[in-house]
Amino acid sequence: MSALKRYTKPVDGTIPVPALLYQDEDLLASQDGVGIYDGSQKSPQHQSGSVHVSTLRLFYIDTSHPRSRSFALDLSHVCRTDYWAGLLRSSAKVTLYLNTLPSRSVTAGLANAPDSRQDAGDGFGVWVCEVCGNRNPPGLSPSASVVCGLCGVPRSAVPTVAASSTPTAQPKPRLAGETSHLSSSLPSSSHHLPLPAEPDPPSEIACPACTFLNHPSLSTCEICGTTLPRPAHPTARSAPPSRPTSDDEDDAADAADGPRMIKISFRKGGDKAFYAVVRRSLLDKAWEGPKPRRAPAPSSQEGTRAATPNTLARSGINGILQDVQTAAAATQTTMEDALQDLETLKVQAREMVRYAGELNERLTALSAAPHAAPGGAPVEPEEATFIRASLAQLGLQLPNAPVTLDMLTDERRWHEELARELAGVLQGAPRAAPAAGMMRRRGIVALDEVWGGWNRARGVALIPPATFLLVLPYLPQCTAPPVHARTFASGLAVLHTPPYTRAAFSARLGGLLTLVGPRTTVEVAYEEALPVGLVQEMLLEVEAVGEICRDEGEGKVDVFGGRGHEVHWCMNIFLSYVWDGQD
């Protein structure tokens, strides 16, 4: 019997590999252009395909017959690997040596149809934990789905599962198969395992301290945490009497079964990288236990039960409480660290401020000294020049320093100072280049843009919007031509120069409409060289006072009954109209 048939499960290769994975399984690497050797012989049906390795399994997807010839191999079967780099026309090969399968499981697995074995092994379907009632989702790998995701109690009351503490001796597919046979009681003909001999006595264990009847798979009391009496099996490894022990495995069978190895031949390279991934995946042994995040921090009392898997150590309410405590402790530590950092930062910041003040005083004194002694040479020490230059680079140069509240005491004066600064931003400093200033070229700017631009110019000590609005009334005094604020009906606020008051714009618009007839908003915007949205607001304002009216053109008579017509603006012809039709 070939190794391929015994160890692999057929998969449907037409399904993309990521869809074949369990939820807790990750795809690690893929390589195409490979062939498979069954033992030392080429397997004729598997000569052109691709291999994919995940944390749990190795997939072979056949290129020509993906549905019938693809298979998956559980990495838990692999006990050793070998790598051969290839020579001349022989391509590189990776050899996977497989451990022995228990003979009974082999026959059982073959007696079962492969599909029933897969159904059972995959553990698909939602199942409810008997202990905590948690509904476990489907799609987890066999090893993860045998324990409850919340409380960590094994899936069924059958103590068989506790034997998962010896993963290598007890291959997984068979284990999962048994579990599901017993729990779901499939009417399977191959169900030849006798039920546990003593069904009742081990089902509930009375706690010596509080007398609570505990679930048999718990090692400590669910209520008080007392260690439960387990005279025969102190580590909860209560194997059922009927369970075949691993001693059953006889190496003699191997000879009849043929070599226990599979070779992967890499015809298109990629062998080294792939081999490294397979090695890593094998070392991780992801199939042995639950994901690391589920395992609680090892406590001292667990030392005695090193062999016990984590699933048992954290089962029951104790386990849940332990998890919560660990998480809380971690959060606490992180928070304390962060707060300590903050305190340190505060202290240092205070010193920085003090140093800066001292430095500034010293520099001022130095720069004042040459003026006091005009005859003397300007002896500014090199250090001072350097520091001054650095300050300038950092944006701390005094002439440009933004006005802040602590510079001035009076709030009104502060607003005036701010208005003067804003005027500089808008219209440029008196001696600056004409292009400088946000409103040098534009007569009307939206308020939000001004606010953003001003704060960008300040860089530090940003002005809150409320203060910004308080400054605006002082702006006309500081600007030439005066800049006023205006709010449109929609709530859009703008700053504008005199040519953009409503009256001025209205007059200009009137001239345009009289001269060239109705215009659309876009055409007016083009004429004014302003944003369309802004012009729309201005037009609505003029319309509100009744100086213009609109032609929506919705009444347009066209064959399609369409209404795709832009609004045209016209002078208000109605106000001066005198009836000239029939009475």
Next chain:
Amino acid sequence: MSAPTLAPRTTPSGYLLPSIHSAPPFFTQQPNPNTQAVVTEHWTKLILSYARHRRLFMLRVEDAEVAGNDWDEILRNEQIHRRLLPSHLEHIITDMVEKNRAVYEPARQTRSVLLYWRTPEEWAEVLHGWADATGQLNTILTFYEIIEPPVPSQLSGIPMTLLRKAISVLAKTSRAQIISVADGEGVRLLPGNSSR
């Protein structure tokens, strides 16, 4: 394109359309309430004047929805490719009812109106004058005889509702008396002080 080029023109039915009917904005419902008031006023005048010209008594919102009815000449202007939208017409109709220039007919709906290009009071005078001129005072007339007289009159085709209103106006001043006759209702018009 601009305002000065607009001019009145005559329709095939011989109605002189005002120049404003050729201005595209006239067909748009203006958001500015003041402007719209002026537009509505002009439309009301146009509708009533045209109704008088064509002796039309009813106006429906549907008339603005589909072409091919009595109102096409004023609700549409093919030359500038504009038509009055039903929503706009409904607004105008509402305004007309508020100002007693029309009344919803039938009542309790807002999509069709009876136009008052003559108010019921004016119709009452017309009726009385007609009866007086044709020498039918003091005789009993059925409504049918008034609506479809052998010799066409100003009252030919007047809606029954409007006729009843006119008669009730006359009845208030004791110039008419409603009488039940064999085949429905009749009215006896009485000579009275026609100056009031």
